[in-house]
Structure formats: C-alpha cells, structure tokens
Amino acid sequence: MTAAVSAKRLTKHYGKSKAVDDVSFEIESGRIVGLIGANGSGKTTTLKAILGLIPAEGDLKVLGLDPRAQRDALMQDVSFIADVAILPRWIKVRDLIKFMEGVHPKFDRIKAESYIANTKIHAHMKVKELSKGMVVQLHLALIMAVNAKLLILDEPTLGLDILYRKQFYRSLLEDYFDANKTIIITTHQIEEIEHVVSDLIFINGGRIVLQETMDTMATRFVEVDVSAEHLAAAKALQPIDQRNVLGKTIFLYDGVAKETLASIGQIRIPALSDIFVASLKGAVL
C-alpha cells in the first residue's frame, strides 16, 4: 500500500522560530488521522506544507507527488477546508455551486445539493445572509462533494452546534469515506473524533510527541483507579500522570502491563484528552 502522505525531516522556520521542527511521519491511504495539538503547536503549518501552500525543508510526498512542484496535479485529488475558511459574502449559494462545478472536475453537484438539503440553506440565499454555522455547513457541503483522495479538515466543526457536528461526522463516514480515501483532521474537540479516527498524531512545539494507531493506543495507555493502600505501589510503577477524583487517585500509565496494573486497582481505557494533556506536560515519549 502506498502512503498518502510521507514526510521526512520536515522543518519550517518563520524567522528564527521553528513552527515545525524535524518532523517525520507516514500516513497510509484508507486511514482517518487525527492531528492533535494545542494552539501554535505546528498543526496548521504541517497541513499547509502538505497542501503545498508554503515551502518547507525536508522531503514531502503527498499522493506520490511533490506538493510544491506538482501542486496543480495534486489539487485534482485533494480537498481542504481551513479553520479560517472564507466564502465571498456577495455570492449566492446557487452560483457558488455553479462555480465549483466549473473549476473542479471532481465536484459532484448532486451530492453538494443533497448535503445542503439537510440544512436550512437555500439556493437563492447569499453568503452574507447565512449565520456563522450555516457558512460552515455550506463550506463542508462543497468540500465533501469533491471526490478527492485526500481530504484535509482543519477544525471543521468550529462554530457548529452539536446536532450538526454529529450529522457532519455521520455524512463523512456514510457518504464520503471509503478504503481508498484518506482524511486528516485537526480539532480541539478530541472527544468528538475519539472513535472516528484510526490513527493519532500528537504535535507539540513543532515536534511529534506521539504517533500511534488507535489499536496500539488501547494497549499502550491504561488508567487505574487506585485506593489509598496501593498508592506507593502505584507510584513505583511510574505513572505518566495522576489526578484526584472523589477521594481516589487516578493514575495514567504508558506501556505497563495490564495484569500488573489490575493488581493495584480498577483499570480503564483512558480518554484521549487525558492522554493528550499528559503529553503536553512532556510525560509521553
């Protein structure tokens, strides 16, 4: 299987500061990858490099192409929604669809219209008449109607209500995604993509701090509810994080056998957001 994205020693400087610092990763096609990082961690810079929007050092291949030198060819098979997506305010929805149909050979008008039919957006409306959430809905409808091999979503559900968020992930999985497609998604709402993604990349300070499939995440990280009498034993096992909840201490472990941990307390699968927080503290290697 060929890699949808392959980055080797990717580095991007803005002046003296490094936004992305010697990052290497590979994303196979058919995966849904969550790229998770705090503000200013280098997520968007990485995405921009993948899209060929900025030059970067290192070796980068996207769908087998060089995103800078072969950008036109690459854009046939990539679609993208930015976290700061803007649509012209004066344009009518109907004209926007016509425009997309004209410029993108893989745009499916029927699909776009069926997504839009699920919203309160009408074809005769102008972008400036739409609410913030509706603009995002419209944008997503246009992007998902492009039959691209690689879909890049930067904070796609920002500003959307819970109902439409769910609907969005639903149509992403039901109508858009299949084994020949690859999705890279960044979000701050880790909970909402927790079960949707197949792979995770945590990025912090321009470096990758964790890169795992969800399968290995489940075996690597374990959370244990420890009562007072086992505290010393729990600490001896070198937890990567701990927090107190209702008189119990919850320890998070990386790479400690489940059998061992079961002897000191109730074991659980930790929430991704807790692992992410631990990684921000520099505990995950």
Added chain:
Amino acid sequence: MSTDWNDSEPIYRQLKARVVTMLLEGLIAPGGQLPSVRQIAADFQLNPITVSRAYQELVDDGLIEMRRGMGMFVTEGAPQKLLANERERFMQLEWPRTLERMGQLGIDPEQLLSRIKKGGKK
C-alpha cells in the same frame, strides 16, 4: 441509537457483544442480513476499521459470514454455535466463580443439587 460505550473494554468488543446480544435475542434470524460496515460506522460514529474488526471476530467465531458483493449474513448454525460458546464461557468463567462463592458461603453442591431436583419436580 445510543452510543454509550464503557471504558473497560475496547469499542470493537462492545460492538461485537451488541451483535451477539441481538443474535441471542433472535432479532436477526439465521440467513438474515446485518447492517453494512458503513451503516454502523455512520450510526455509531465509529471508524470503519473498528466496525470491520468486530465483524471479523464474529466471522472467526462462525456466527456471521461474508457473501461477496452482498454483505454480512448470520450463518445457519449461529444459534447453536452461540449457545455452545456461551456454555463454554459459563463453564470456564462463571461456574468456577460460582463454585468459589459457594465455598465461601459453605454451600454444599450435593445439597444444592438435590434441592434443585426436588424443586424441579414441583
């Protein structure tokens, strides 16, 4: 559909358990078709790989089968296999625990058995 997963087991296991429950309750008869991976992924907002994995285990257990180009179907022998699996599980896991508990409580298996037999004749 509710999407409450607990955090004690991987999701694919929980999904598998749900399908097993459906089969035990006879909601899908032998020969009946299961929802597609895509459908379940969308309904539960799960990665399709997770869903495929649950289905794969059910295939390995001989409870469902893939018919090329058509989808997943409950096998003819599924109810019997399921019963056999659950019996095995009872003997391997639940019965030893019950025995241990009976030991703690000082309940004599013979006594219990004769009481059940008497009760059964009523």
